[in-house]
Amino acid sequence: MKPARRTAEHAQRFLEGRFRGAIEQAPGGNAILRLPLGALDRAAALLTAEGARFISVFVAGQPDRSLIAAFAFRGQVVALRAPLENSAASYPALSLHLPAARLAERELHDREGLTPLGHPDLRPVLRPDVDALEQRIAGPESFVIPYGPIRSGIFEAIQHVVETAGEDVLALETRPYFKHRGLEQRFAELAPDRAVLVAERVAGIATVAHAIAFSQAVEATLEVEPPEQAQLWRVVHAELERMANHLDVAMKLAEDAALAVGVARFGILKEDVLRLRARLCGSRFGRGAVRPGGIGVWPLLHPDELRGWLDNFERDLVRDRRLLMRTTSFTDRLIGSGRLDRETVDQLGGVGPVARAAGISTDARFERPYGGYARLGFEVVTAEEGDAMARLEVRFGEIRESLHLTRQALDRLQRLADTPVRSELPAGSGAAFGWAEAPQGELVYWAELEAGRLAHVHVSSPSLHNWPVFVASFRGDVLTDFSFIEHSFGLTAAGADR
Amino acid sequence: MLAWIARGLRKRIVTSRYPRVAEAQLPGFRARVELTDSEGATSELERVCPTGAIGVAGDGRVSLDRGRCILCGACVSAEPERFRFAGEYETASRRRSGIVVGAHVQRELEALRLPLGERARSLRRSVHIRHVDAGSDGSEEWEIQALTNPYYDMQRLGLYFTLSPRHADVLLVTGAVTRVMEEPLRRAYEVMPEPKAVVAAGTEACSGGLAAAIGEVAGGLDRVLPVDVYVPGAPPSPIALLHGLLLAAGIVNEEAAA
Numbered sequence: 001m002k003p004a005r006r007t008a009e010h011a012q013r014f015l016e017g018r019f020r021g022a023i024e025q026a027p028g029g030n031a032i033l034r035l036p037l038g039a040l041d042r043a044a045a046l047l048t049a050e051g052a053r054f055i056s057v058f059v060a061g062q063p064d065r066s067l068i069a070a071f072a073f074r075g076q077v078v079a080l081r082a083p084l085e086n087s088a089a090s091y092p093a094l095s096l097h098l099p100a101a102r103l104a105e106r107e108l109h110d111r112e113g114l115t116p117l118g119h120p121d122l123r124p125v126l127r128p129d130v131d132a133l134e135q136r137i138a139g140p141e142s143f144v145i146p147y148g149p150i151r152s153g154i155f156e157a158i159q160h161v162v163e164t165a166g167e168d169v170l171a172l173e174t175r176p177y178f179k180h181r182g183l184e185q186r187f188a189e190l191a192p193d194r195a196v197l198v199a200e201r202v203a204g205i206a207t208v209a210h211a212i213a214f215s216q217a218v219e220a221t222l223e224v225e226p227p228e229q230a231q232l233w234r235v236v237h238a239e240l241e242r243m244a245n246h247l248d249v250a251m252k253l254a255e256d257a258a259l260a261v262g263v264a265r266f267g268i269l270k271e272d273v274l275r276l277r278a279r280l281c282g283s284r285f286g287r288g289a290v291r292p293g294g295i296g297v298w299p300l301l302h303p304d305e306l307r308g309w310l311d312n313f314e315r316d317l318v319r320d321r322r323l324l325m326r327t328t329s330f331t332d333r334l335i336g337s338g339r340l341d342r343e344t345v346d347q348l349g350g351v352g353p354v355a356r357a358a359g360i361s362t363d364a365r366f367e368r369p370y371g372g373y374a375r376l377g378f379e380v381v382t383a384e385e386g387d388a389m390a391r392l393e394v395r396f397g398e399i400r401e402s403l404h405l406t407r408q409a410l411d412r413l414q415r416l417a418d419t420p421v422r423s424e425l426p427a428g429s430g431a432a433f434g435w436a437e438a439p440q441g442e443l444v445y446w447a448e449l450e451a452g453r454l455a456h457v458h459v460s461s462p463s464l465h466n467w468p469v470f471v472a473s474f475r476g477d478v479l480t481d482f483s484f485i486e487h488s489f490g491l492t493a494a495g496a497d498r
Numbered sequence: 499m500l501a502w503i504a505r506g507l508r509k510r511i512v513t514s515r516y517p518r519v520a521e522a523q524l525p526g527f528r529a530r531v532e533l534t535d536s537e538g539a540t541s542e543l544e545r546v547c548p549t550g551a552i553g554v555a556g557d558g559r560v561s562l563d564r565g566r567c568i569l570c571g572a573c574v575s576a577e578p579e580r581f582r583f584a585g586e587y588e589t590a591s592r593r594r595s596g597i598v599v600g601a602h603v604q605r606e607l608e609a610l611r612l613p614l615g616e617r618a619r620s621l622r623r624s625v626h627i628r629h630v631d632a633g634s635d636g637s638e639e640w641e642i643q644a645l646t647n648p649y650y651d652m653q654r655l656g657l658y659f660t661l662s663p664r665h666a667d668v669l670l671v672t673g674a675v676t677r678v679m680e681e682p683l684r685r686a687y688e689v690m691p692e693p694k695a696v697v698a699a700g701t702e703a704c705s706g707g708l709a710a711a712i713g714e715v716a717g718g719l720d721r722v723l724p725v726d727v728y729v730p731g732a733p734p735s736p737i738a739l740l741h742g743l744l745l746a747a748g749i750v751n752e753e754a755a756a
Contacts, residue, residue: 127678149682150630152661154643157631157679178678179633182714194548197570198708204637204733248640261506267647268512274644275524282528282583284735285637288571296571300526323501494636 011074014050019043030077030220030433037082037091040069044080045097047071052078053362054100054349055444056460059084059112062431062448067114069094069101070433070444070460075367077433077444090115100349103176103464128175133161136173141165147482149178156493160482167478174467179497187447187457192218192292192425195454199445200287202459203495205248207283208234208241209438210445210495211290214457216370217434217447218292224423226371229416230294232409235372236306237281237289238436239402239409244273245439245490246353246395250324252487253392257330265320269313276301276309294422303410314403321396334389338473338485341386350469351462352441354489357394358386364437376408388488395490427452438462440491463496513651514737517750521737523585528569529735532584536560536600539580546576549701549708553600561600564589564730565704565718590729590742594720597704597730623656625747628666628690632683632722633673633715637733638700642670644736645743657743663689668746669696670739674706674715675722687723695726695746699739704728 015023015031022033035043048054052073060068066083082091093116094101103125105116110126133144148159157178163171186198192215199214200207212234219226226234247270254262274284281289281297288296324330340350345358355362363380365373381397383390431448441462448455470489477485514521523529539560544552551566552573560580573581591597629642645652646659660666663686675683687696698719701707706717716722729742744750 130678130682149679150663150686154629154639154659155631156636156639157633157673157682179631179673179676180678180714181633181674181676181709182712183709186708186712190548194572197548197568201568201635201708201732204635205640207637259502261502264506264648265509267644268509268649271644271647271649274640278524278527282526283569284527284641285733287569287732288528320505323505327502492636493631494634 011076011078014074015078018046024081030079032079032081034081034083037067037084037088040067040080040082041092041094041097044069044071044094044101047073047078047080048098053346053351054094054098055442056458057094057101057104057108058446058458059108059114060431060446060448060458061456067091068446070446072362072367072442077368077435079433084114089113090117092117093119095119099347099468100465103468104460125175126177126180128159128177130159135163137163137170139165142170158493160486162479162482164479169474169477169479169482172471172474174471176464176467176493176496179493181498183498184457184459187454190454191452192449192454195457196291202498203438203440203461203463203492204285205245205492206241206438206440206443206495208237208286208290209436209443210459211286212238212371213434213436213438213443213445214447215290215292215434216436217432217445218425218449220432220434221430221447221449222425222428224293224425226294226423227420228372229413229419230421230423231372232375232413232416233295233299233421234290235376235409236406236413237277237286239406240273240277240280241286242402242439243399244270244277246399247273249395249487249490250321250392253334253388253484254324254330256483256487257333259324259327259330262320262324262327262330266324269317269320272313276306280306291422293425294420298421303413307407307410310403310406317399325396331389333481333484334392334488335387337388337477337481338470338488339385339387339475340469340473344472345386345469348469348472349465350441351465352438353391353394353398354441354466354469356380356382357390359384362442364435364442368435370435372409373405375412376405378405388484391488391490425452438495440495441466459498461495461498463491463493466491467496509648512648513654514649516737516740517655517744521587523587525585527585527735528571528583529585529587529731529738530564530583530589531562531567531569531573532582532586533560533562533580533599534582535580543577546573548572549705549710559600561598563705564597564599565594565701565728566707567730568701568707568732587735587737588741589731589734589738590727590745592727592745594704594725594728597728625657625668625743625749626660626666627657627668627670627743628660628663628686629670629672630679630683630686631672632679632703632719633676633709634700634702634733635673638672638702641733641736641739642672642699645740650736650740652740652743655740655744655749657747663687664691666690667694668743669694669723670699670743671696671703671719671723672699674702674709674717675719676715680716680722683722696723697727697729697742697746698725699729699742700734701730701732704730707732
């Protein structure tokens with residue numbers, strides 16, 4: 001983990017050189033810089049020019065009401081904070097220099113009534129209208145297909161508005177927020193132990209990642225370190241979750257190719273992981289496993305039992321994967337579909353397996369190691385091609401690394417059996433970021449506490465970042481590629497919509 | 499292709515024989531909360547539950563609404579002598595009050611939207627299900643999808659997913675029903691042919707769950723559509739969903755034991 005620390009020092013030096021006097025706070029690899037509202041866009045452009053990746057922009061309540069733009073920058077989370085006067089109704093849009101901020105700024109506009117001046121598209125997003133189908137491509141042959149929010153299959157609600165002249169996808173607009181439940185407001189006034197229940201339900205298929213990111217934000221605020229045993233069990237839960245998610249993608253892709261036995265085989269593998277998780281913590285989705293300060297359920301399985309299970313599982317998986325990747329009727333549909341180049345992903349702030357498959361080595365577990373990951377070794381799996389095939393290959397590589405990480409964690413856990421799994425949380429105040437690498441990509445929470453209770457929470461979800469990347473990946477692809485491309489992204493509407 | 503067939507056969511049969519044979523419960527799996535002692539509580543107890551699933555009557559008798567329970571276990575850790583987790587998976591009921599347990603449940607007051615059995619009889623052995631996500635957290639979709647995997651294989655019972663609501667007999671809805679999903683959901687229901695049944699899948703669809711306190715959701719499917727079967731659970735396991743669907747189709751009649 002030394003390289004990460006070194007880049008953090010570089011970042012610190014850069015920030016001190018460029019934003020002297022603006023640095024308010026710099027605890028543990030995070031920096032908050034205080035700037036006037038009018039300077040936010042230029043500072044954001046300066047940071048991105050230096051290689052920072054946009055995380056989110058939102059209104060925070062602490063230490064005073066302000067607009068925060070957060071970036072991942074050389075092993076740190078750097079937040080630009082501009083206090084908001086009561087009269088403030090607009091600010092220069094970040095999106096002008098930063099396409100990655102477009103969706104976040106539209107949401108901000110809807111929610112807080114703040115106008116990002118110069119934003120190219122301020123149509124409301126939070127309450128999408130199913131029937132508003134604007135045609136952007138003119139011509140007698142071109143027509144619009146509304147795909148969703150009720151989809152063909154067992155899928156989450158989202159709407160893709162496809163424009164086509166028969167076969168080619170000429171234009172695509174993806175509309176999230178059909179599932180916007182306003183969960184960020186639900187955190188308010190809850191104690192951390194209660195609030196984590198809300199975090200677990202923001203994206204059900206990434207329950208553990210959300211619980212970890214939220215808990216770490218609370219722990220950073222209260223300056224609490226969970227015991228080592230708890231941190232390592234969190235790794236086990238999180239990696240099992242990643243495996244289930246990646247297997248789900250493999251299963252859905254096999255289904256798109258009508259590969260019946262492949263669907264059955266990967267369905268079995270995924271179900272096996274879910275059943276193991278139920279035996280480990282009582283929930284097939286890891287609910288209750290992670291709690292602020294540590295873990296919430298004493299693991300019901302011994303590390304030895306888990307290790308035996310992992311060996312059997314890996315044997316099955318390796319065979320199924322080999323067969324799948326040798327089935328040309330399957331691979332032909334993935335190769336070249338939804339191809340992304342590095343620059344596009346970079347510009348749109350893509351994260352997770354989607355970014356890694358386009359050659360960008362970004363992974364919160366590695367960039368800003370948290371919890372147990374600081375003690376474990378793994379490889380960030382990347383590919384160069386950027387197509388649906390590359391995304392699947394990255395996922396299979398990540399399952400291999402997840403198995404490796406889980407085994408390392410179990411080795412260490414064997415020696416920690418009689419140690420505590422929970423630290424007490426004091427009733428403090430403050431605010432901090434917490435993050436985790438969800439199966440879909442980097443997930444960041446901002447949590448504010450007032451006398452031990454949550455005041456304001458903001459969730460920056462990987463799925464929301466990756467929907468625009470999904471739209472950008474259609475280049476000469478045809479309608480029949482649609483489901484392959486969508487499933488290769490492995491996103492969750494619930495996580496994006498919150 | 500041959501290699502796939504060989505691969506498929508290798509694993510032998512893994513399929514559950516439910517409902518003919520009871521499904522083995524996974525050790526430690528939290529399918530529902532059991533109320534083991536419903537006497538002598540104070541109203542303090544109500545505050546233990548984050549979703550208001552616990553009610554205490556004036557005489558100190560406790561009731562537990564599984565339609566609101568998100569299985570967080572706050573009550574189990576606060577009062578282990580009163581509440582415990584159980585693996586019993588048949589949690590669905592045709593009455594909203596049927597998923598409430600405890601002393602003070604008035605069952606006879608509720609007019610059942612029946613005769614569902616009558617309506618469903620014509621469907622036997624070929625029941626087509628249309629799923630609609632009305633604002634779930636995404637985990638329910640995984641559990642519903644799992645019904646087609648070899649472990650549960652719902653086709654063996656004559657249950658099929660269909661893409662068009664116009665072909666559907668059963669509407670399977672997840673989520674607390676967000677404001678924007680109300681209209682698409684209603685349209686899907688309206689175009690379904692009679693007889694039709696509506697299943698609320700998961701605690702969020704039963705009552706809104708944690709999201710119920712926010713204005714962005716209707717707070718339960720029965721505020722938008724008439725519901726025939728409630729399947730509580732956060733999320734309900736595939737076998738619990740299967741029970742709910744069989745109940746909706748009139749294939750089984752045993753409801754959750756109170």
